[in-house]
Amino acid sequence: MVICYRLIYTIIFISFLFFLFMRKNHRRAKYNQLRLPPGYMGWPYVGETLQLYSHNPNLFFSSRIKRYGEVFKTHILGCPCVMLASPEAARFVLVTHAHLFKPTYPKSKERMIGPWALFFHQGDYHLKLRKIVQSSLSPEPLRAILPDIELIVRSVLQDWDGQVETTFHAMKRLSFDVGILIIFGGQLDDQYKKELKKNYLIVDKGYNSFAINLPRTPYHKAMQARKRLSCILSEIMEQRRKKGESGSDLLGSMMDSKDEDGCKLSDEQIADNVIGVLFAAQDTTASVLTWIIKYLHDYPKVHKLVKAEQMEIYKANECGNKPLTWAQTRSMTITNRVILESLRMASIISFTFREAVADVEYKGYLIPKGWKVMPLFRNIHHNSEFFQDPEEFDPSRFKVAPKPNTFMPFGSGVHACPGNELARIEILVLIYHLVTNYRWEVVGSSNEVEYSPFPVPKQGLPVKLWRISDDNKQ
Numbered sequence: 001m002v003i004c005y006r007l008i009y010t011i012i013f014i015s016f017l018f019f020l021f022m023r024k025n026h027r028r029a030k031y032n033q034l035r036l037p038p039g040y041m042g043w044p045y046v047g048e049t050l051q052l053y054s055h056n057p058n059l060f061f062s063s064r065i066k067r068y069g070e071v072f073k074t075h076i077l078g079c080p081c082v083m084l085a086s087p088e089a090a091r092f093v094l095v096t097h098a099h100l101f102k103p104t105y106p107k108s109k110e111r112m113i114g115p116w117a118l119f120f121h122q123g124d125y126h127l128k129l130r131k132i133v134q135s136s137l138s139p140e141p142l143r144a145i146l147p148d149i150e151l152i153v154r155s156v157l158q159d160w161d162g163q164v165e166t167t168f169h170a171m172k173r174l175s176f177d178v179g180i181l182i183i184f185g186g187q188l189d190d191q192y193k194k195e196l197k198k199n200y201l202i203v204d205k206g207y208n209s210f211a212i213n214l215p216r217t218p219y220h221k222a223m224q225a226r227k228r229l230s231c232i233l234s235e236i237m238e239q240r241r242k243k244g245e246s247g248s249d250l251l252g253s254m255m256d257s258k259d260e261d262g263c264k265l266s267d268e269q270i271a272d273n274v275i276g277v278l279f280a281a282q283d284t285t286a287s288v289l290t291w292i293i294k295y296l297h298d299y300p301k302v303h304k305l306v307k308a309e310q311m312e313i314y315k316a317n318e319c320g321n322k323p324l325t326w327a328q329t330r331s332m333t334i335t336n337r338v339i340l341e342s343l344r345m346a347s348i349i350s351f352t353f354r355e356a357v358a359d360v361e362y363k364g365y366l367i368p369k370g371w372k373v374m375p376l377f378r379n380i381h382h383n384s385e386f387f388q389d390p391e392e393f394d395p396s397r398f399k400v401a402p403k404p405n406t407f408m409p410f411g412s413g414v415h416a417c418p419g420n421e422l423a424r425i426e427i428l429v430l431i432y433h434l435v436t437n438y439r440w441e442v443v444g445s446s447n448e449v450e451y452s453p454f455p456v457p458k459q460g461l462p463v464k465l466w467r468i469s470d471d472n473k474q
C-alpha cells in the first residue's frame with residue numbers, strides 16, 4: 001500500500017516537473033518567434049549616446065519616430081532601450097503592465113539621493129512610502145500652508161525687485177523653501193535651515209557631474225555633503241524624539257509610521273526620502289515656473305487675460321491686503337489653462353526610464369528582460385494627432401480636456417507625481433503676486449533652450465523685475 005502511494009506521489013511530482021518544463025519551453029518558443037522593434041543600435045557599447053546628447057534630444061526622437069514608427073529600439077549609455085511614443089504604449093508600461101517594468105536610475109544617482117528613496121522601489125515598500133508622502137501633499141495639509149507659501153513667494157519677489165536675476169535661480173530658491181516647508185512644517189530652526197541649504201546646494205552641484213568619487217571632484221564633494229545632510233536630519237529627528245513630538249509635517253508622518261509588525265522606518269530610510277522629495281520637487285517646479293514667466297512675457301494677449309483674472313481676486317482681497325483663499329486658487333480658470341499649456345509646451349520631463357523585469361510582448365514586438373523602456377512624454381504632448389498645431393502656445397486648447405493618456409506632465413500609474421497639487425498651488429500663488437504687483441522684462445530674449453538637466457530657457461532666463469506703483473495698477 002505504502003509503495004503504491006509513493007508511486008502515485010512520484011508520478012504526480014514528475015508530471016508537475018514536466019508541466020513546468022513544457023510551459024517554460026512554450027514561453028521561450030513564443031518569445032523566440034517575436035522580433036525586436038525596428039531601430040538602430042549604433043556603435044558597439046556607446047550606441048547612439050553621442051547622437052542623443054550632442055543634439056537637441058527632440059530632434060533625435062522625432063527623426064527616429066519618422067523613420068521607425070512609435071516603437072523603436074536604440075542603445076544609450078551602455079543600455080539597450082525601447083522608446084515608446086504612443087499613448088497606448090506609455091499606458092502599457094506605466095499603468096496596465098507596470099508590474100513588468102521597474103524604475104531604474106544610474107547607481108551613482110541612487111547613491112547620491114539615497115537608495116531608500118521611494119522612486120527607486122516597487123511593491124510594498126514603495127506603496128507604504130507613497131501613502132505617507134501622498135497624504136502630506138493632499139489638499140487638506142496644502143490648504144493649511146497656503147499662507148506660508150504666499151509668504152515665501154512674496155519674499156522671493158521682493159528680493160528680486162529692481163534687479164536683473166536669473167529666473168531659474170530665483171525659482172529654485174522658491175521651490176526649495178516650499179519643499180522645506182512641506183517636510184519640516186513651519187518649525188525648522190533657522191540654523192538647521194541654513195546648514196541644510198548649504199549642503200543641499202553642494203549635492204545639487206555634484207548630482208549631474210561625472211561619478212568619479214576622488215577627492216576634490218564635484219561628485220566626491222557632493223557625496224560628503226550628502227553624508228552631512230544625513231547627520232543633520234538625524235539630529236533634527238533626535239530633538240523631536242526628545243521633545244516627544246514628531247510633528248504633523250512630512251518628517252513627522254515618516255517618523256510615526258509603523259508597518260503591521262509595529263516596525264518603524266529607520267533614520268536612514270527617512271533621510272533618503274526627505275532628500276528624495278526635495279530633489280523631486282525643486283528643479284521640476286522651478287523649470288516650469290521659469291517657462292511660465294517666459295510665456296507670459298512672450299505672449300502679451302495671454303498675459304492680459306491672466307492679469308484681468310488675477311486683478312479681480314486682488315481687488316476682492318482689498319488690493320492684496322487679505323490673503324489668498326483656497327477657494328480663490330480653485331477659481332483661476334484662465335490661469336489654470338496657462339499652466340496646463342506651459343506644462344505641455346515645455347514638457348520638462350521629456351521621458352522616463354523603466355527596466356523590463358521579464359521578456360515582454362508588446363504589439364508583436366519583444367522587449368527583452370533587462371532592456372530599458374522609455375515612454376516619451378514630450379513626443380506625445382507634441383503630436384499633432386492629439387494637439388492641433390502643437391508648437392503654438394495656445395492655452396485655450398485646454399477648454400476641452402485632452403484625450404485619455406495624451407497628457408502626462410506628472411507621469412501616470414503607480415509612480416505618478418504625488419506633488420502635482422503642491423506644484424499647481426505654488427505656480428498659482430506665484431502668478432497671482434507676479435502679475436498683480438510686478439512688471440518684468442527678459443534681458444537678451446532668446447528662444448534657445450538649455451538642459452540642466454530639465455529644459456530651461458537660455459541662461460536660466462535673466463529677467464529685470466520691478467514693482468508697479470499702486471496708481472499704475474488697473
Ligand code: HEM
Pocket residue numbers: 118119120130133137179182276277280281282284285288348349352353408409410411412414415416417418419420422423
Ligand atoms: C511642475 C512640477 C513637477 C513635475 C512636472 C513633476 C513631474 C513628475 C513626474 C513625471 C513623475 C513620474 C516619474 C516617473 O514615472 O518616472 C514624478 C514623480 C515624483 N514626483 Fe513630481 N513633479 C513635479 C513636482 C513635484 C513636487 C512639488 C513634489 C513633492 C513635493 C514631487 C514629488 C515627486 C515624487 C516623490 C515622485 C516619485 C513618485 C513615485 O515614485 O511613486 N514632484 N514627478
